[in-house]
Amino acid sequence: PGIVHRLDRDTSGVILVAKEEKTHRELGMQFESRKIFKEYVAITQGVLDRDSDYIEKRIGHHPHDRIKMIATDDEEIGKEACTYYEVQERFRGYTLVRCQPRTGRTHQIRVHLASVGSPVLADKTYSGRDSFSLSDLVPHVDPKDDEILLSRQALHALRLRFIHPRTNETLAIEAPLPAELVKTLEALRKHRPAR
Numbered sequence: 001p002g003i004v005h006r007l008d009r010d011t012s013g014v015i016l017v018a019k020e021e022k023t024h025r026e027l028g029m030q031f032e033s034r035k036i037f038k039e040y041v042a043i044t045q046g047v048l049d050r051d052s053d054y055i056e057k058r059i060g061h062h063p064h065d066r067i068k069m070i071a072t073d074d075e076e077i078g079k080e081a082c083t084y085y086e087v088q089e090r091f092r093g094y095t096l097v098r099c100q101p102r103t104g105r106t107h108q109i110r111v112h113l114a115s116v117g118s119p120v121l122a123d124k125t126y127s128g129r130d131s132f133s134l135s136d137l138v139p140h141v142d143p144k145d146d147e148i149l150l151s152r153q154a155l156h157a158l159r160l161r162f163i164h165p166r167t168n169e170t171l172a173i174e175a176p177l178p179a180e181l182v183k184t185l186e187a188l189r190k191h192r193p194a195r
Contacts, residue, residue: 005031008107013040013157013175026165031104037161040099040109041088041177043154043184045127046118048095052086055112059105068125069107071115081105083112089185091192094121096185098158109155121184123153132184137191149184156181 001024004016018024030036058078062068072078082102089096095118099109110126113119119127132150135141161172177185 004028005104007157008110008153008155010152011040011155011157012152012178012181014160014173015157016160016162016173023165027162030162030165034102034104035163037159038101038104038157039159040101041156041158041181042097042099042109042113043121043181043188044095044097044113044118045093045121045129046095047090047093048085048087048097048116048118050087052084055083055085055116057081057112057115059108059111069105069111071111079103079105081108081112083109085113090194091188092194093192094188096188110153121154122150123155134187137187149187150180152180154181154184 001018001021004018004024004027007013007015016027018027057071058073058075059069059081060072060074060078062070070078080103084100084102086098087095088098101108107125110120110123114126121127122129122132124130130151131148132154133146133148135146156177157175159172159174161170163169164171
């Protein structure tokens with residue numbers, strides 16, 4: 001039957017696929033009823049001022065751009081959305097953060113982080129940039145030493161926890177950080193450590 005939920009294009013990480021229709025339906029119901037725990041890791045452009053918080057802003061379609069979503073207080077435009085975040089590490093101008101979306105709106109984490117001034121790094125739709133290079137951290141780097149660290153948004157679906165529909169067992173599935181995120185974090189630790 002296939003994929004139970006989806007990730008935004010250019011987001012890496014855990015995805016859940018069902019091999020039987022009944023399992024697919026039951027897992028889908030767990031997502032709908034918000035019984036599945038989802039945890040993401042993001043690197044943001046900008047520093048979140050709190051160590052942890054909830055971002056509770058409605059999310060709706062952008063009035064002029066069919067690809068984008070917006071954070072809004074307008075009940076007629078947006079659907080209720082809530083994301084919990086916790087800062088893992090701060091750098092000068094950047095933040096490593098874990099996010100747990102409590103709802104499942106389109107682009108939710110990306111929209112919520114952008115709405116508080118810390119868009120996901122290299123997220124073309126919400127930060128205006130589609131890549132991140134060493135020269136972004138080290139302005140006078142020799143062009144021959146420059147390299148693209150990220151050519152996609154810095155968002156990764158780290159963990160899913162759910163109840164298996166057949167065995168009733170709680171399963172926690174985790175995907176390790178991909179190499180390009182690890183490399184970006186290493187560069188941030190070297191060139192932009194928090195003071």
